[in-house]
Amino acid sequence: MSRSNTELKAGDKVSIQKPADNGKFTDAGQVLVKKELGRGAQGIVYQVEYEGKDYALKWYFYDNLKHPDAFRGNLEKNIKDGRPDNEDRFLWPQAITAAKQYPTFGYLMDLVPQGYIEFDKLYMGYEWKKPKEKGQPAVKETYRFGSLDALVTASINIVKAFRSLHGVGKSYQDLNGGGFFIDPVTGDVLVCDCDNVAPDGENFGIGGFPGYMAPEIVRGVAKPDVLTDRYSLAVVLFRLLLRADPLEGRKVLASVVLTEAKELEHYGSAPLFIFDPDDPANRPLPGGNAAKFWPILPSYMREAFTRSFTAGIKDPNQRIIEKRWQEYLIRLRSDIIHCTCGKVTYSTCFDHHEHFICTCRSCGNKIYTLQIKDMLAPLYAGLKLYRCYTEDVEDFETITGEVLPNKKDPRIYGIKNLSTKTWKAKFPDGSVREIPPGGGAPIWKGLVIDFGDKIGARVLS
Amino acid sequence: MSENDKRKQENINLDFGDDDFQFEWGEDEVCEKPGEEMSEDDFLDTMPPSKKSMTIFFLIDTSGSMEGTKIHTVNATMEELLPELVGIGGAETDIRYAVLTFGERIEWLKKPLKVDENCIWERIKKVGGLTPMGGAFKELCAKLSRSEFMNNPSLSYAPVIFLMSDGAPTDDHVEGFERLQKNNWFKYGLKIAVGIGAKPNMDILRGFTGNEELAVQVHNAKELKEMVTLLAIRSSQIGSKSMDLTGDGKEKSAQDVYKDKEKRLAEEIKKAKDIMSDENVADITYDEGW
Numbered sequence: 064m065s066r067s068n069t070e071l072k073a074g075d076k077v078s079i080q081k082p083a084d085n086g087k088f089t090d091a092g093q094v095l096v097k098k099e100l101g102r103g104a105q106g107i108v109y110q111v112e113y114e115g116k117d118y119a120l121k122w123y124f125y126d127n128l129k130h131p132d133a134f135r136g137n138l139e140k141n142i143k144d145g146r147p148d149n150e151d152r153f154l155w156p157q158a159i160t161a162a163k164q165y166p167t168f169g170y171l172m173d174l175v176p177q178g179y180i181e182f183d184k185l186y187m188g189y190e191w192k193k194p195k196e197k198g199q200p201a202v203k204e205t206y207r208f209g210s211l212d213a214l215v216t217a218s219i220n221i222v223k224a225f226r227s228l229h230g231v232g233k234s235y236q237d238l239n240g241g242g243f244f245i246d247p248v249t250g251d252v253l254v255c256d257c258d259n260v261a262p263d264g265e266n267f268g269i270g271g272f273p274g275y276m277a278p279e280i281v282r283g284v285a286k287p288d289v290l291t292d293r294y295s296l297a298v299v300l301f302r303l304l305l306r307a308d309p310l311e312g313r314k315v316l317a318s319v320v321l322t323e324a325k326e327l328e329h330y331g332s333a334p335l336f337i338f339d340p341d342d343p344a345n346r347p348l349p350g351g352n353a354a355k356f357w358p359i360l361p362s363y364m365r366e367a368f369t370r371s372f373t374a375g376i377k378d379p380n381q382r383i384i385e386k387r388w389q390e391y392l393i394r395l396r397s398d399i400i401h402c403t404c405g406k407v408t409y410s411t412c413f414d415h416h417e418h419f420i421c422t423c424r425s426c427g428n429k430i431y432t433l434q435i436k437d438m439l440a441p442l443y444a445g446l447k448l449y450r451c452y453t454e455d456v457e458d459f460e461t462i463t464g465e466v467l468p469n470k471k472d473p474r475i476y477g478i479k480n481l482s483t484k485t486w487k488a489k490f491p492d493g494s495v496r497e498i499p500p501g502g503g504a505p506i507w508k509g510l511v512i513d514f515g516d517k518i519g520a521r522v523l524s
Numbered sequence: 525m526s527e528n529d530k531r532k533q534e535n536i537n538l539d540f541g542d543d544d545f546q547f548e549w550g551e552d553e554v555c556e557k558p559g560e561e562m563s564e565d566d567f568l569d570t571m572p573p574s575k576k577s578m579t580i581f582f583l584i585d586t587s588g589s590m591e592g593t594k595i596h597t598v599n600a601t602m603e604e605l606l607p608e609l610v611g612i613g614g615a616e617t618d619i620r621y622a623v624l625t626f627g628e629r630i631e632w633l634k635k636p637l638k639v640d641e642n643c644i645w646e647r648i649k650k651v652g653g654l655t656p657m658g659g660a661f662k663e664l665c666a667k668l669s670r671s672e673f674m675n676n677p678s679l680s681y682a683p684v685i686f687l688m689s690d691g692a693p694t695d696d697h698v699e700g701f702e703r704l705q706k707n708n709w710f711k712y713g714l715k716i717a718v719g720i721g722a723k724p725n726m727d728i729l730r731g732f733t734g735n736e737e738l739a740v741q742v743h744n745a746k747e748l749k750e751m752v753t754l755l756a757i758r759s760s761q762i763g764s765k766s767m768d769l770t771g772d773g774k775e776k777s778a779q780d781v782y783k784d785k786e787k788r789l790a791e792e793i794k795k796a797k798d799i800m801s802d803e804n805v806a807d808i809t810y811d812e813g814w
Contacts, residue, residue, distance in 0.1 A: 315679070324778035
């Protein structure tokens, strides 16, 4: 009997091991198999119970692993190393099954919590689920981001996760649409399939999909590493923000049939960005998502994508580093205007007849611009300031300020200090007052705020 | 008076000066021509990106000899197979299927349908007549065209073409096959043949697939079901996704990747056949067991 046929069934007990203090893997009890959650070419994922809590067990088809011993060794190393930066965005391997009990092995990780959707299903907007009962039709389930803010937040979270991973000298290797989950309401991200993660430069036989994979891998001349991860990351971000593929334009569509040779050409030997400024041969079809949304995307994002898919498509070192993406995307998030009329979109969809004033095309509302550090943010009711704006840190999650109406006179809007530090601001009467945590300063044309540590903001006009 | 002097005068002790505010709007953000129409589309209410598509053609022998257990097994297999194919193309590829039967008549039982939306099998009830395989080849060839069945507006993967027969053609299969071989959809497609029972002409089936491993003989109901299910699922998975990538450091040419999917499928089928023969599925005299 082939090893790859070893499957588990409900009720099976599988021994697992965890690293002890001396680094050696030692017995850590058993997991109880409850049910199969899904299967793919690499193996099966089971729901299991361990010490009273449910986990996921990924169980490999041994024969399909190209270098099983090296693969297991790498997995053990990842378990020992733990999550990069202690980042809880990774569904990281936590324990490995004992070597002798079964002819194959697997690893234990947390289950994906309720509400998280695989990226490629969210990208497509729906999925068809197999019928639960025989003779019944399949069930279509639709998905959608809760808000534009959640969409951009998700992209920031993805970048953050890969920055942590690359920061500890590892690469993900097989970045594709099935590799991570997104909460469409909050934009929270979970990176799964971390079993292929390997020290930069090493590879245990993981390939990938053209389209997501860097052209040099498709061509066969490179193996996955941090730089190829970076290409895949740009593809993911492009797909997320534009809901289209960066290479699927006229030239590719003219092929009609995507044979292996055509895939090699379009995604490997002669890839061409749909918005390549020097070569219009692969422009997207008119009316499609790419054609519609590209002009609306703020210019710094367009420039970043253009660089990723022109210079960066040939020269891996030209690809945008995660830190830079993070800055662009944080800026993009603050470029989303929530107008009082209900319109929510990027500031580029507002008129800019006057410098630094955005005028809503639906209701005529004028929105001033707040400059913080080197960033411009439209000042609308509900705008949130994050710690990375008001302090010299990279925390883009903790809210330190918000634009709110005054409780006593809702016609007056102000910036409320939600941080733990005392700010200073210039008031309309010319006085400079301290803004303690919980306090606020009214927004007016001459507003200047000092957040401390030489970080300031002012209203531009 | 400079901005800094003004501040001093107003006795504002802010730690940042004009140099902190050198930033300007990007050119095309401010200089957008007044009145220029820009799309007002909501980023969240976009249309779904276009899916690629992959069609699996089932060519099923419905000649008189298929009557009884054989056609029942085919029906039972297909009934369970179609729901298994739901979602198998992943988020980005639609799997479509079409069914051409050849027996007393050559007819399309199903023209290409998305399996996600139509996973309930319509049972084949009528069997009878001879085995006009050559006619079926011609009919398939006529429909493997951009102006006929292969009219998906977005990209397609090459089709999977699945032939099931328990006998030998009773018409001129050579002419039909020659025509089919010139068809590019057929040429790049993944061809699979399942010979049912003891009497299929395996030489013709092997010729059809062009790859010995992809022509399989099954001898009883259990084998038929297992083999057809395995072949259909794996060929759909392989056919509806991009090629697998394994780098050996050398620049790949079109020649290197030619029939890459077919080779992968053949390898898997070889493994599966080994497993099945290991399991020694049945001891009965196969053609009697139907």
